[in-house]
Amino acid sequence: MEKHLLDIYVELYKRKCFDKIPIGEYPNGDYYYMTSKQVQAMQLLSDNVTTFVGYGGAARSGKSLIECTAIIFDCLAYAGIAWGLARKELTTLKRTVLITLFKQFSFYGISETDYNYNQQLNKITFQNGSDIFLIDTAFKPSDPLNTRFGGLELTRSAIDESNETDITVINKIFERTGWRLNDKYNLKRKQFECFNPAKNHVYNRFYRPFKDKCESVFRKFISALPGDNPNPIVQEWINDLLETGDKITIERQIYGNFEYDDDPSVLIDYDKSCDIFTNNYLLSGKKYITCDVARLGNDKTKIRVWDGMRCVKKLTIDKSKLDVVVSAIQNLQREFIVPTSQTIVDEDGVGGGVCDFLHCKGFVNNSRPTNPNYQNLRSECYFKLSEVINSGEMYLMNESPTDRDIIVEELGVIKQKDIDKDGKLAIIPKDEIKKIIGRSPDEADCLMMRMWFELNPIKSVVRNRILN
Numbered sequence: 157m158e159k160h161l162l163d164i165y166v167e168l169y170k171r172k173c174f175d176k177i178p179i180g181e182y183p184n185g186d187y188y189y190m191t192s193k194q195v196q197a198m199q200l201l202s203d204n205v206t207t208f209v210g211y212g213g214a215a216r217s218g219k220s221l222i223e224c225t226a227i228i229f230d231c232l233a234y235a236g237i238a239w240g241l242a243r244k245e246l247t248t249l250k251r252t253v254l255i256t257l258f259k260q261f262s263f264y265g266i267s268e269t270d271y272n273y274n275q276q277l278n279k280i281t282f283q284n285g286s287d288i289f290l291i292d293t294a295f296k297p298s299d300p301l302n303t304r305f306g307g308l309e310l311t312r313s314a315i316d317e318s319n320e321t322d323i324t325v326i327n328k329i330f331e332r333t334g335w336r337l338n339d340k341y342n343l344k345r346k347q348f349e350c351f352n353p354a355k356n357h358v359y360n361r362f363y364r365p366f367k368d369k370c371e372s373v374f375r376k377f378i379s380a381l382p383g384d385n386p387n388p389i390v391q392e393w394i395n396d397l398l399e400t401g402d403k404i405t406i407e408r409q410i411y412g413n414f415e416y417d418d419d420p421s422v423l424i425d426y427d428k429s430c431d432i433f434t435n436n437y438l439l440s441g442k443k444y445i446t447c448d449v450a451r452l453g454n455d456k457t458k459i460r461v462w463d464g465m466r467c468v469k470k471l472t473i474d475k476s477k478l479d480v481v482v483s484a485i486q487n488l489q490r491e492f493i494v495p496t497s498q499t500i501v502d503e504d505g506v507g508g509g510v511c512d513f514l515h516c517k518g519f520v521n522n523s524r525p526t527n528p529n530y531q532n533l534r535s536e537c538y539f540k541l542s543e544v545i546n547s548g549e550m551y552l553m554n555e556s557p558t559d560r561d562i563i564v565e566e567l568g569v570i571k572q573k574d575i576d577k578d579g580k581l582a583i584i585p586k587d588e589i590k591k592i593i594g595r596s597p598d599e600a601d602c603l604m605m606r607m608w609f610e611l612n613p614i615k616s617v618v619r620n621r622i623l624n
Contacts, residue, residue, distance in 0.1 A: 210362035210377040214412035217380035219350035231286035237311035242291035308332040319354035353414040421571040423542035435551040449507035458602040531582035537607040566600035
């Protein structure tokens with residue numbers, strides 16, 4: 157591209173005529189332009205309302221391309237500003253996004269005389285004084301508070317594959333945006349995140365509000381798929397993957413389905429976790445009650461009544477005194493004829509008071525498992541739960557659509573700890589789960605406790621029942 161054309165496109169960028177700006181070239185020499193979703197991303201990055209922009213959610217959707225294009229035009233349009241371009245590993249950033257950035261330089265006719273790349277400082281400086289800082293976001297034990305970012309003064313920031321970066325680092329980099337010439341040019345500070353599907357902070361911060369149609373005006377997600385990419389090579393890649401890929405890969409990389417997790421440490425299959433609401437073929441059995449008692453913050457008490465592996469009743473109680481929880485369990489015991497010996501309550505924390513009053517079974521997460529191959533009882537029961545659900549042997553009746561989403565989400569983040577290491581089988585800690593989904597897995601824990609009775613079966617006792 158001739159240099160004078162770039163000046164025209166920079167002016168079009170300032171005027172927000174993004175659909176007039178080419179971003180690539182076909183083999184025959186014709187240009188292709190931004191897709192509608194890429195234009196939408198540029199509009200969000202240039203408005204005075206949106207602060208956080210999430211983009212992508214699938215492979216080959218042009219994430220890095222629009223990321224680099226936005227940075228280039230912002231830096232050329234506003235002299236002296238600074239963008240932070242970050243990824244978990246700096247070496248990976250240089251092998252991926254930086255190559256895309258240099259390809260865009262070449263496409264727009266930006267030569268090495270127009271910028272300086274200081275590899276020692278990991279900084280690119282344009283002739284007009286604008287900078288691009290290449291940032292490593294990996295957690296460093298020597299810097300647990302991320303103080304290494306304290307000296308940065310950025311206008312805006314972009315985090316590539318932000319699903320790989322810890323949310324604390326993302327927040328710290330955002331703290332450093334808005335400090336360089338934002339007032340001079342009236343530029344709102346922005347954080348642009350590109351990512352593939354993941355069941356972590358990107359799911360909760362971007363995808364879930366987008367899916368539920370409850371996004372805030374400050375945080376927006378653009379679901380871009382490979383089919384949106386005009387590059388002809390991408391369509392060939394899609395066809396190949398549809399023919400050779402497995403279901404999880406296709407759902408994630410082509411359709412951008414966040415519910416499918418390719419993490420091998422995930423215990424429960426997504427489709428099977430959805431089936432638990434329709435497995436109405438299961439037969440009745442012994443009656444049980446499981447109860448996960450609320451502890452702190454926003455936790456809620458969850459009580460479930462079981463008929464075999466069929467959950468026939470669920471009760472949710474907001475934060476309340478223990479006598480209310482005790483009374484609720486006793487009422488359910490009478491209604492469904494469930495003996496105390498077939499009632500179990502999470503005994504950790506305040507739940508111990510409920511156990512003491514009812515004289516029922518107590519569940520202690522870190523207690524000794526029945527099988528020494530597991531780290532603790534919690535881990536053993538979750539592995540058993542995965543076996544039951546993956547075999548289609550659990551049925552939850554009358555769950556609301558909202559509760560179904562919550563349950564599936566919680567089951568989807570139950571993962572084996574240290575899957576690549578030898579040793580006892582264990583589940584990731586609850587604190588780590590809270591970090592991923594932003595809350596305690598109360599629903600999953602209440603299901604998990606049902607497994608205690610599978611590991612410690614209650615013997616049948618023949619007796620006469622006196623009917624009044």
